[in-house]
Amino acid sequence: MDSSAFFSLRLSLQVAFAATVLIIIIGLPIAYLLARKNFPGKEVLDISLTLPLVLPPTVTGYYLILAFGRNGFIGRYLYEWLDWSIMFSWYAAVLASFVVALPLMIKTGRAALESVDRNLINAAYTLGHSEWETALKVTLPLAQRGLIAGIVLSFARALGEFGATLMLAGNIPGKTDTMPLAIYSLSASGDQEQATGMVVLLTSVAALFLYLANRYSRRIF
Amino acid sequence: MGLSVCVNKQLKGFTLDVSWAIGDELAVLFGFSGSGKSLTLQLIAGLMKPDSGVITANGTIYFDGERHVNATPQQRSLGYVFQDLALFPHMTVRQNILFGAKGVPENERSERYRELTETFYVAALENKRPSEISGGQKQRVAFARALMRRPDVLLLDEPFSALDTPLRIEMRAFLKDLRKTFQVPVVLVTHDAGEAASLADSIIVYSGGSVIQSGSITDVFNNPADERVKRLLVGQEDTLRTFCKRH
Numbered sequence: 001m002d003s004s005a006f007f008s009l010r011l012s013l014q015v016a017f018a019a020t021v022l023i024i025i026i027g028l029p030i031a032y033l034l035a036r037k038n039f040p041g042k043e044v045l046d047i048s049l050t051l052p053l054v055l056p057p058t059v060t061g062y063y064l065i066l067a068f069g070r071n072g073f074i075g076r077y078l079y080e081w082l083d084w085s086i087m088f089s090w091y092a093a094v095l096a097s098f099v100v101a102l103p104l105m106i107k108t109g110r111a112a113l114e115s116v117d118r119n120l121i122n123a124a125y126t127l128g129h130s131e132w133e134t135a136l137k138v139t140l141p142l143a144q145r146g147l148i149a150g151i152v153l154s155f156a157r158a159l160g161e162f163g164a165t166l167m168l169a170g171n172i173p174g175k176t177d178t179m180p181l182a183i184y185s186l187s188a189s190g191d192q193e194q195a196t197g198m199v200v201l202l203t204s205v206a207a208l209f210l211y212l213a214n215r216y217s218r219r220i221f
Numbered sequence: 222m223g224l225s226v227c228v229n230k231q232l233k234g235f236t237l238d239v240s241w242a243i244g245d246e247l248a249v250l251f252g253f254s255g256s257g258k259s260l261t262l263q264l265i266a267g268l269m270k271p272d273s274g275v276i277t278a279n280g281t282i283y284f285d286g287e288r289h290v291n292a293t294p295q296q297r298s299l300g301y302v303f304q305d306l307a308l309f310p311h312m313t314v315r316q317n318i319l320f321g322a323k324g325v326p327e328n329e330r331s332e333r334y335r336e337l338t339e340t341f342y343v344a345a346l347e348n349k350r351p352s353e354i355s356g357g358q359k360q361r362v363a364f365a366r367a368l369m370r371r372p373d374v375l376l377l378d379e380p381f382s383a384l385d386t387p388l389r390i391e392m393r394a395f396l397k398d399l400r401k402t403f404q405v406p407v408v409l410v411t412h413d414a415g416e417a418a419s420l421a422d423s424i425i426v427y428s429g430g431s432v433i434q435s436g437s438i439t440d441v442f443n444n445p446a447d448e449r450v451k452r453l454l455v456g457q458e459d460t461l462r463t464f465c466k467r468h
Contacts, residue, residue, distance in 0.1 A: 122268050123307035125294040128323035128370060137320070141311050 005198050007174060008182040009205070015090060015165075015178055016158040019097035023105045023154045028147065031109030032135065046106070052164075053103035060100055061167025068095065068168070092169035093176055097158035104157055105150040112146020113139060152213035156206055224374050224406045228264050228274035228284075237261065237430040240274075247400060247407040249417040249438075252427030252453065258410040259304070261427075262376045265408070266301050267294040278406075279373045300367030300375045300405075304382060306359050308351040314362050315347035321369030337365040340402065357388050361395075368403060377409040381416065393419050414454055418442075426450055 033039075034046055052060045068075040070085045079085050086092045116139050124134040140147065162180040169176040171185060179202045186195035225242035237257040241248075250258040263269045265276055265283070273286035278299070283292045300321075308317050318337065322330050338344040341361040346354055351362070360380060367375060377396075381389045393416065400407065411417055417424055418438050426434040426441060434446035445451045 117305075117307070119303050119305055119307040120309060122263075122266075122294070123301065123303060123309075124320070125268065126266050126297075126299055126301040127321045127366070128295045129320070130295060138309060142309075 002194070004173065004177075004182070005194065005201065008177055008179045008198065009201060011090060011093075011177070012159055012179040012202070013205070015093045015097055015161075016155050018094045019101055019158040019161075020151060020155045022094070022098045023102055023158075024151060027102050027105035027150075027154070028109060031106050031147075031150070032113055032139075034106065035110045035113035036139075046110075049106055050103040052100050053107070057096075057100055057161070057163025057165075058167055061096060061164035064096060064099060064164060064168050068092070087168065088170045088172060088176060090169065090176055093161075093165045093178055096164035096168045097161040100161050100164050101154040101157040104153040108150030108153060109143070109147055112143040112150065115146070116142045148213060152210065155209060159202075159206055159209075222279055222373070222404075222406060224265070224276075224278045224408065226261065226265060226274075226276050228261070228271040228276060230260065230264060230269070230271045232260075235430055237264075239427070239430070239432050241425050241432055241435060243406055243408070243423060245404060245406050246422035247409060247420055249421035249424045250408060250410045250427055251412065251414070251417045251421075251424050253412060256427040257430040258412075258427050259378050262301070262378050262408065262410060265297075265374070266299055266376060267292060267297050281373070298370065298373040300370070300372035302360075302363045302367050302375070302377045302380045304379045306351075306363040306380070308359055308363060308366075310351055313348050313350055314343055314354065317351070317362055318343075318347075318366045318369060321366040323370065325370060333369060333371075337368060340399075341365045356384050357392065360384070360392055364399065371403075373405060375403070375405050375407045377407060379410050379412075382411075382413075389416070396420060412453075426453065428453075 030045075030049065034042060065087075066072055068078075068086050070076065070079050070087060075085060075087070086095060120138055120142065121134055124138045125131075129137070160180055161178070162184070165176070165178060166181060171177050171181045173182075173185075177185065179198055183195050183198050183202070186192075186198065222245040223243060227240040228237065230237045235255075235257070237260055239257065239261060250261060252258055260269070264271050265278075267283065270291060271284060271286065274284065275282065275286070276284040278297070281292075281298075282288075282290050283297050284290060309320065312320065315334075318334060319330065322334070325333060335344075338347065341364060343358060343361050343365060346358060346362070351359055354362070363380065381392050384392060397420065409416075409420060421438050423436065424438050424441050425432055426446075428449045434441055434450050441450065442454060445454065
């Protein structure tokens with residue numbers, strides 16, 4: 001395999017890590033809100049954030065272009081104020097992976113947080129602990145296994161993201177060609193040897209992460 | 222010292238409307254399952270909000286519907302022992318008990334921890350997780366944790382229901398001893414007449430969300446207010462007769 005394969009591998013890992021960090025920072029609090037709070041529009045929020053799980057990634061990508069494209073309802077202001085557009089950059093790949101993988105964190109995280117025994121949370125409250133302290137010391141540690149599963153699944157989904165990334169970041173060699181995109185290009189151009197090498201590499205990396213995650217989550221209790 | 226509860230709470234297909242007050246004593250909320258006993262404890266603890274009424278403990282208003290006072294569970298000085306004990310499975314016995322030390326000055330914590338673990342015979346278990354100790358030991362850890370903050374009121378929601386009979390009798394004796402050391406009003410929820418008879422200073426009988434009789438266990442046994450109270454005592458005559466003869 002040539003250096004472009006390793007560039008694609010590094011880019012894919014970089015994009016998946018960045019998207020996963022965003023998913024933890026943004027997805028975990030959303031999962032907590034959905035699991036533990038009642039507020040108007042709760043189910044609408046859940047459905048909107050879960051839609052990318054069932055929509056074709058190209059449709060999600062299309063929505064993202066409507067929002068973040070140079071004429072999009074957010075993108076136009078970014079371009080106007082910062083003279084910058086996210087389109088066709090590796091940030092776009094991160095955004096696409098984030099949106100597509102977020103539902104896995106929200107669904108798995110919400111289920112894990114909802115499964116924490118209500119009495120344990122109530123016990124912490126009656127012992128004088130605030131909701132924040134209870135979340136940190138009781139709810140999150142007890143939901144840890146499910147939360148880690150959500151993070152791992154999100155990472156794996158981000159690593160394999162193709163459709164929305166293609167729509168938003170394009171397939172620019174040496175810039176936005178993550179492994180799935182590079183494999184597609186190689187396969188389409190008939191370079192089966194190189195494509196097979198990258199397929200094996202991507203599969204091995206994904207399997208390694210899943211193995212490590214399984215091993216770690218079993219050790220928690 | 223005392224606790225006064227006058228609350229109304231409407232739930233789907235059930236209305237709780239009760240009013241009672243106790244002094245520095247052990248009061249038993251007695252009645253069939255679903256009569257509103259545990260719900261009353263949750264309202265006292267602030268885990269649910271009454272629709273109206275007043276709850277005061279030792280002169281502090283915990284809830285007053287008219288004056289829009291509703292203290293959070295964290296602001297109420299209560300020790301709550303849950304039916305399933307609610308010990309944190311990811312913490313050791315020591316961590317569980319010290320989790321109850323919120324607000325206790327740092328320099329008093331270790332002394333109070335030592336006292337409680339000795340009183341409750343759990344000092345040797347401090348590094349074990351709840352899954353590694355017996356049912357009776359879990360009970361004692363739950364009591365120690367609930368008393369760590371020296372609460373104004375102790376709420377016990379059928380804490381012995383999961384234990385087998387010999388251990389339940391042992392724990393009742395233990396609770397009696399405990400009352401001598403920790404002089405606080407205690408509200409114990411149970412549907413076991415024997416338990417009520419052996420522990421209660423006073424008894425408050427619940428049925429369908431209302432209080433149908435209250436007084437001493439002897440009064441309730443000798444003069445049941447109506448058929449519902451009689452039904453609650455069916456099958457418990459021997460236990461109660463023995464108890465009433467002794468008092």
